[in-house]
Amino acid sequence: MSDRKVISFEKIKIACKSCSLSTLCLPMGLEPNDVDRLDEIVKRNRPLHRGDYLFREGDKFQCLYIVKTGSVKTYAPSEDGGEQVLGFHLPGELIGLDAIEKSRHHCSARVLETSAVCEVPFNQLEELSTTIPSLQHQMYRLLSREISQDENMLTLLGKKNAEERLAAFLLSLSERFKRRGFSPSDFHLSMSRHEIGNYLGLAVETISRLFTRFQDEKLLKVERKHIQLLDIERLRCVVQGEERDGNQRLFT
């Protein structure tokens, strides 16, 4: 292994207190010395590459994972080879919260692009949280947020049509990139059209057609995986299911 590689790996091993994500991540709201205690149990591994697994469905649950750079998808595989994509995870987002109850993962997680991921042994985190009330509080908040997000997604799948779904997806990415200091209107999709469709309960072809349509309507510019949102306001209207002529839809 070359020296260069070791150096770039070491650069990734940043302590929580000097990590740029600390305001989005587990340490949010903790006192500096509590962050140090948390820091001691966090493991930082070398970067993973496209397709690598964080864990697979059925694995014993040991750790929560936090994306540091890159992106990760979680999905529920089904016996017949199909899968349901459950989420795409950006830096600062926690992965594995659904495994606490049964102490076993019932979804799989794979990285979508070269990514750095922090690992937090849950037993140690739980023990630490008994002695740091603000950490316990943060855990409750993060678990609760995950529930809210899933409920939001239930409404999307239960009530929204194809164009509303894709618009909502793009705006969600946009807002999350923004909070992480990236451009909210110019970004790269690390997932395939197929994965987007799977996540949104739509066929690949539908995603493709919608991108073309949105581009025709000057809502965005798309070139393969590079997206530029041209009219975020109007995209918000699309999510709300507003008609072309500006009328609202009645009931659902």
Next chain:
Amino acid sequence: MSDRKVISFEKIKIACKSCSLSTLCLPMGLEPNDVDRLDEIVKRNRPLHRGDYLFREGDKFQCLYIVKTGSVKTYAPSEDGGEQVLGFHLPGELIGLDAIEKSRHHCSARVLETSAVCEVPFNQLEELSTTIPSLQHQMYRLLSREISQDENMLTLLGKKNAEERLAAFLLSLSERFKRRGFSPSDFHLSMSRHEIGNYLGLAVETISRLFTRFQDEKLLKVERKHIQLLDIERLRCVVQGEERDGNQRLFT
């Protein structure tokens, strides 16, 4: 108010330790004296009636609610008067976990039939959980379970067709009734066809037709809100999307 009513109300005010739900509910896995401490913060109100609200979207989050008897639906109202039903809650099930993060409810909860509901002030519960590690653990488990259930529901809405959805719904009720000591094959639906359809992302008419079809196929017997499951095994096959002739479906 008559004496009878007061007596029947008092009968509902049972301490956690003598509550038949204690193995499903918050106190699960707690030491008897910890249950007593939990018991002190639990409020038990008089029964609520069909249509009564536990809370409304936008309300300040104060308490978690636990169904003691009866049933409750939670739903996300949308501006245009529509709604997405998020869940139906049976005795022992916790309601309001999605409100912790923002300290505000973003769904509404109404009882479906005359119901008794326990109320747990969250601030007090959180404080108690800092001093009772097993209570903290139980909270993590319950929050995690909620996430799993929602993810399960995402797969249902994203990948399953109408008959698979209804079969899964009925089996879910069946299993939950069973764990509560009720018949898994003979029960009463406290929600309307409209609410079932809304929950499953289907139209009322589709629900109605499927009940008729399932009855024709001798999977169940339905008479208004009274359901008898006649062939739970075959219903499980329907959920898996098996073809009439016994073949499995390939991919999804």
Next chain:
DNA sequence: AAAAACACTTGATCCAGATCAATCAAAACT
């Protein structure tokens, strides 16, 4: 007891999005 409101069922028709099929384009591999 009649009337009104509501919940459910059943049939006929329609349509958004799936599926099938054919290219096309960009990586990845020889």
Next chain:
DNA sequence: AGTTTTGATTGATCTGGATCAAGTGTTTTT
């Protein structure tokens, strides 16, 4: 550089479940 593989686009067709419509049964109101 050429070949294969994989991903994305576009068009044509099909269909599951929505929507529309009409009627029935049940509960609530008066």
